[in-house]
Amino acid sequence: MPKFLNFASITKKVTLALIGIFLMAFLVVHLGINLCMLREDGGAWFRAAAHFMGTNYLVKTFEIVLFAAILLHIVLAMIIQFHNWRARPVGYKSRSKSKTAPASKLMIWSGILVLLFMGVHFMNFYFAKIGVVEGRYIVEVEAINEAYGEKQQTLSKAYAAAKDDSARTKVEEEITAFQEALQVFQQNEKFSTALQSGAKEVEDLSKADVEAVCVALEVDYEPDFYIMARQLFKNIWAVIAYVFFLIALGFHLTHAFQSAFQTLGWAHSKYTPAIKLIGTLYAIGISVGFAIIPLFFYFCK
Ligand code: HEM
Numbered sequence: 001m002p003k004f005l006n007f008a009s010i011t012k013k014v015t016l017a018l019i020g021i022f023l024m025a026f027l028v029v030h031l032g033i034n035l036c037m038l039r040e041d042g043g044a045w046f047r048a049a050a051h052f053m054g055t056n057y058l059v060k061t062f063e064i065v066l067f068a069a070i071l072l073h074i075v076l077a078m079i080i081q082f083h084n085w086r087a088r089p090v091g092y093k094s095r096s097k098s099k100t101a102p103a104s105k106l107m108i109w110s111g112i113l114v115l116l117f118m119g120v121h122f123m124n125f126y127f128a129k130i131g132v133v134e135g136r137y138i139v140e141v142e143a144i145n146e147a148y149g150e151k152q153q154t155l156s157k158a159y160a161a162a163k164d165d166s167a168r169t170k171v172e173e174e175i176t177a178f179q180e181a182l183q184v185f186q187q188n189e190k191f192s193t194a195l196q197s198g199a200k201e202v203e204d205l206s207k208a209d210v211e212a213v214c215v216a217l218e219v220d221y222e223p224d225f226y227i228m229a230r231q232l233f234k235n236i237w238a239v240i241a242y243v244f245f246l247i248a249l250g251f252h253l254t255h256a257f258q259s260a261f262q263t264l265g266w267a268h269s270k271y272t273p274a275i276k277l278i279g280t281l282y283a284i285g286i287s288v289g290f291a292i293i294p295l296f297f298y299f300c301k
Contacts (some may be wrong), residue, residue, distance in 0.1 A: 181216030
């Protein structure tokens with residue numbers, strides 16, 4: 001085992017519990033943002049929140065902490081589980097007599113399901129942000145106008161400053177490439193419709209659209225997670241898979257909540273029933289809250 005993970009069992013459990021509480025808090029924020037998708041505003045609120053989360057430097061730093069926390073949570077949970085299995089090799093015989101709650105016994109398995117879910121989930125959304133998979137994209141009209149103006153100015157300045165024929169030819173080539181990009185831009189139905197209707201954003205762009213236009217004009221674009229969710233959850237199998245995984249997450253969280261409090265020594269016979277109740281309500285709230293989103297897109301959109 002790596003040296004830095006070879007600390008006392010209680011330290012591992014406390015670290016696991018603290019990380020667990022941090023991850024549970026993340027889920028509340030994530031759910032809050034996702035529930036904005038349910039508003040009848042074509043995804044405006046959700047996109048504004050996603051834009052903030054995708055561009056704010058504090059949030060970007062938080063993302064690194066989050067991924068590190070998820071990784072450490074998985075590693076520690078596995079180490080503790082293997083220790084438990086090694087320490088109780090005959091435990092299976094008395095399994096039926098054990099008074100441990102089912103959610104507790106199933107922690108490792110519900111955890112593995114959550115991990116599997118994360119893999120699928122990242123393929124569906126996050127990997128489009130880092131360019132690993134193709135998604136749908138959105139770009140602000142104002143950003144296009146600004147980039148267009150800036151590019152025009154840069155090119156005319158470069159042309160005026162060109163000292164000889166070869167420098168002029170180079171700028172002319174750039175101008176031709178720019179004009180070609182503009183032609184693609186003008187012929188693209190999504191861009192022209194958005195510009196004519198005075199929309200603030202051009203939505204639901206393919207990778208080819210953004211590459212032809214945004215890359216040539218040097219405009220920033222973002223994944224259109226609202227459209228991606230709407231498209232994904234038109235598929236009944238995706239809806240079934242998400243609901244199944246969210247039930248597993250519910251089981252995982254039911255036990256995780258009370259277990260974290262117990263490990264941190266905050267459990268008292270007087271408060272244990274209240275902690276259990278809050279934990280159960282939290283777990284139901286999170287899994288039902290998230291499950292509403294695929295069901296909403298499938299049945300209502
Ligand atoms: C229907 C349910 C869900 C939907 C529609 C959804 C949607 C999204 C979207 C659009 C992103 C990309 C956001 C971005 O990178 O800016 C994302 C990221 C992420 N989701 Fe979910 N999510 C759902 C459920 C969950 C659940 C249940 C978990 C945890 C078990 C989870 C964990 C994450 C993590 C860790 C990230 C990456 C971190 C981040 O970018 O904020 N999601 N999700």
